[in-house]
Amino acid sequence: MxxxxxxxxxxxxxxxxxxxxxxxxxxxxxxxxxxxxxxxxxxxxxxxxxxxxxxxxxxxxxxxxxxxxxxxxxxxxxxxxxxxxxxxxxxxxxxxxxxxxxxxxxxxxxxxxxxxxxxxxxxxxxxxxxxxxxxxxxxxxxxxxxxxxxxxxxxxxxxxxxxxxxxxxxxxxxxxxxxxxxxxxxxxxxxxxxxxxxxxxxxxxKAKEVTMPNIEQSFIELAPNQKFDVLCNLLDIQSPELAIVFGRTKKRVDELTEALNKRGYAAEGLHGDLNQSRRDTVVRRFKEGTIDIMVATDVAARGLDISGVTHVYNFDIPQEPESYVHRIGRTGRAGKTGVAITFVSYREMDHLRYIERMTKKKIKREAIPTINEALEGQQFTAMENLRSTVEEKNYGSYRELAKKLLDEHDSIALVAAALKMLTKEPNKTKVSLSDLNAPGRLRTPKRKTERQTFPKTKRNTGKGGSYASGKQKNRFFDKKKKSKNR
The missing domain is CATH 3.40.50.300 (P-loop containing nucleotide triphosphate hydrolases)
Structure with missing residues (x-):
């Protein structure tokens, strides 16, 4: 330089x-x-x-x-x-x-x-x-x-x-x-x-100069009809401060946004059919943190300069390696680390390998998260919120109420009840994703295009306290897993 x-x-x-x-x-x-x-x-x-x-x-x-x-x-x-x-x-x-x-x-x-x-x-x-x-x-x-x-x-x-x-x-x-x-x-x-x-x-x-090493890249291989539930589980486990979910089409973005809101996440969609006033409102709310998930198409997200995006989820794998680089480049900015997770069906694995070759970056495989891990993630977030409130010492007006409750109940029971109230338990509300099995096409060089299947989704989460980082939670889960294996 x-x-x-x-x-x-x-x-x-x-x-x-x-x-x-x-x-x-x-x-x-x-x-x-x-x-x-x-x-x-x-x-x-x-x-x-x-x-x-x-x-x-x-x-x-x-x-x-x-x-x-x-x-x-x-x-x-x-x-x-x-x-x-x-x-x-x-x-x-x-x-x-x-x-x-x-x-x-x-x-x-x-x-x-x-x-x-x-x-x-x-x-x-x-x-x-x-x-x-x-x-x-x-x-x-x-x-x-x-x-x-x-x-x-x-x-x-x-x-x-x-x-x-x-x-x-x-x-x-x-x-x-x-x-x-x-x-x-x-x-x-x-x-x-x-x-x-x-x-x-x-x-x-050169490609190696734009693959952004400060972004933790991974993929999850899954069936198309698993995508939405897996996305929700990841959101519950990782509790991203600001996240962008990429869908391939405008219709996918609309359906994802609606479905995420039905599950209780704070999500807004961004695509080319929105008028300028609406687009400006969505971007402003996302920057301000009023919503913490933006669901977007590639074109709509072009040129967005938003700091603080912690996670990118490729609900649909992008068609071109350059689009992949552009998408994940929304996170990991200004020296901060970011997380990018791509959903891939069995038929799309060849296309993922092509993206790896073009970006000269090996993308790590991750297992499908379980509903229990999602619950543990939310419990951990609730615990961190409670702990941060104690550390901030801004609970003075509640001390007398606490003393009264302690005269009536065991302290552990009271803390457990508080954690239960703070925990956002996984929501399994049924959602309708009409083009879940609609065919799409991927352009992978040196082979004919293959029929693919693609789904749609959305999200919304309230702010209320500090979020634990993904890495903190991973350490938390690693400890739990080790203890179970002993």
Whole structure:
């Protein structure tokens, strides 16, 4: 890694970078920043979590002429969430240089965006559909564009935006710099690069650099109709502070969310069919800890920057290794450890091995948790909650009541009753998951696609006290198991 001071940046940018807490450039930043400042077209192959937004954002802001109040740079992103996140980071990078970035995306009042455009931002970050809308209205003009960035190009391909992107690029000046970032490089992305880029430099982050060693990765092999009960048992055993459950489809997310709430967990769903206001509410509640489980599709979770996610559950195995890396990268951030567990059916084992080969990471097998382990997990959480309340000494007004009860009952009986009241016992409420046995398809190279089965689910848990960490509980269970074996 290189210090940013070695990359030829202006004092205003170095000041902003320092204030943002960046110390050294990541590999992709060290390679991308100098070459982008020099004006070269560039293709960067990198996933979320490698620092790619700053990799293109720092040189983009550096190249902006603050004396020119026209739109000089355009970033095209696949989702509203990513557009907002990128614009926020560009504004932080440009705070001392006084460079302004504006996000434009569907779901927000277009008249509000038009009013914001009149304040003359130098950078526009937008989703393809809304950008096309502004171009048709002539509320955004591209004649002075010097830099175009395509962020997460493979996702835009998957979402059917390639024709929109080509139409947008066709309206930008031919004398411009183009940067393209993508986790994968399918043929259509390469064709797009060949059509709109001039002799681009290629920067690729190796798989070993993005598999995140601070994440404890494991899988559970099980039948599709076991998934939901196993998920609930894991939630009861591990008591995650913040968890994301990934489902493959919007319908799966809706059913998982409903089913989890029926079981008494605090869960909200996030997918592309939600309006912007609803999406913002879900993300805000998750960040604030009002809910502790978010059920999401891959696309909806793109660009989410949420600290404190302790667990990721892949209810459906992702189709691509890059999606797997992106999903588990929601946890284990800022030097903290995280847990990622993937549910795999017998038919999906070959696909899991393919993910292991591509990510160069062996994923540990775990046994299916039992209902008794789930109960023990909740009992342990109740015990920790009771212990922490005692240690905090905030029970003064209850002392007289306690004395009265001790005159009537044995102390052990009273503590046992308190623990029983605090324990969230496993809920076996029946839930309906309509596509539990619906067929799906996985794309594993070098073999024909196989028929798969996939289910759906959801969760919700109240906050009430401190949670014991998964590792603490594992030590607790290990001791119990050893004592039983003696």
């Amino acid at each position: 290189k210090p940013f001071s070695d990359l030829g940046l202006s004092p205003q940018l170095l000041q902003a970078i320092h204030q943002m807490g960046y110390e050294e450039a990541t590999d992709i930043q060290a390679e991308t920043i100098p070459n982008t400042i020099s004006g070269k077209d560039l293709i960067g192959q990198a996933q979320t979590g490698t620092g790619k937004t700053a990799a293109f954002g720092i040189p983009l802001v550096e190249r902006i002429d603050t004396q020119n109040d026209s739109i000089q740079a355009l970033v095209i992103a696949p989702t509203r969430e990513l557009a907002i996140q990128v614009a926020e980071e560009l504004n932080r990078i440009g705070q001392f240089k006084r460079v302004r970035a504006l996000p434009v995306y569907g779901g927000q009042d277009i008249d509000r965006q038009i009013r914001a455009l009149k304040k003359r931002p130098q950078v526009i970050v937008g989703t393809p559909g809304r950008l096309q809308d502004h171009l048709r209205r002539k509320t955004i003009r591209l004649q002075n564009i010097q830099i175009v960035v395509l962020d997460e190009a493979d996702e835009m391909l998957n979402m059917g935006f390639i024709e929109d992107i080509e139409a947008i690029l066709a309206q930008a000046p031919t004398e411009r710099q183009t940067l393209l970032f993508s986790a994968t490089m399918p043929d259509q992305i390469r064709k797009l690069a060949n059509k709109f880029m001039i002799d681009p430099m290629q920067v690729k982050v």
